[in-house]
Amino acid sequence: ETGVTQTPRHLVMGMTNKKSLKCEQHLGHNAMYWYKQSAKKPLELMFVYSLEERVENNSVPSRFSPECPNSSHLFLHLHTLQPEDSALYLCASSQAPSGGGTDTQYFGPGTRLTVL
Amino acid sequence: GQNIDQPTEMTATEGAIVQINCTYQTSGFNGLFWYQQHAGEAPTFLSYNVLDGLEEKGRFSSFLSRSKGYSYLLLKELQMKDSASYLCAVRDSNYQLIWGAGTKLIIKP
Numbered sequence: 001e002t003g004v005t006q007t008p009r010h011l012v013m014g015m016t017n018k019k020s021l022k023c024e025q026h027l028g029h030n031a032m033y034w035y036k037q038s039a040k041k042p043l044e045l046m047f048v049y050s051l052e053e054r055v056e057n058n059s060v061p062s063r064f065s066p067e068c069p070n071s072s073h074l075f076l077h078l079h080t081l082q083p084e085d086s087a088l089y090l091c092a093s094s095q096a097p098s099g100g101g102t103d104t105q106y107f108g109p110g111t112r113l114t115v116l
Numbered sequence: 117g118q119n120i121d122q123p124t125e126m127t128a129t130e131g132a133i134v135q136i137n138c139t140y141q142t143s144g145f146n147g148l149f150w151y152q153q154h155a156g157e158a159p160t161f162l163s164y165n166v167l168d169g170l171e172e173k174g175r176f177s178s179f180l181s182r183s184k185g186y187s188y189l190l191l192k193e194l195q196m197k198d199s200a201s202y203l204c205a206v207r208d209s210n211y212q213l214i215w216g217a218g219t220k221l222i223i224k225p
Binding site for chain 2: 004040041042043045056090102103104105106107108109110112
């Protein structure tokens with residue numbers, strides 16, 4: 001595997017379910033990100049981890065719970081979601097969150113989440 | 117507040133040239149990025165500008181004017197595979213990326 005991978009690619013869940021999204025990066029990066037992408041809206045940054053420490057939490061509802069067990073893996077635990085949470089959830093990684101130069105973020109293919 | 121503006125949708129003809137504009141108002145500036153995103157796929161990095169001027173990379177070029185808060189992405193010799201959304205993002209003084217909503221580019225034969 002190369003780059004950034006995400007599983008599952010598609011997920012349908014009820015509002016009372018508990019599920020987890022998984023992200024893995026094979027780039028040796030130090031920072032990982034969760035974004036929410038809704039149709040015709042800008043990417044919304046949800047969480048940032050740098051060296052496994054959470055450095056950003058943009059007022060995300062507590063029904064979304066991130067976990068970063070090591071610098072290569074990132075999870076997003078979901079529980080009691082609402083239909084408006086249906087969106088594409090993208091994971092990204094970069095060398096460092098506040099690095100100089102380009103510090104380009106590389107994205108995974110996303111998980112298309114539908115909440116019924 | 118911070119804001120990135122880009123057209124919602126553009127249409128162009130195969131073989132032609134198209135320019136996608138992006139204007140921004142952010143708290144500080146530490147570089148501007150362009151990404152390409154095909155439907156159902158990951159955004160992929162296209163270009164980075166931090167100094168004024170034009171950066172050319174094959175058929176794609178990106179221009180930046182920091183004084184005007186303005187950038188454009190120029191695509192030449194358009195191919196059908198260039199049909200995608202193009203995302204503009206600015207890194208602010210906190211090194212956080214502020215994203216535009218993206219421009220959907222439709223290429224017609």
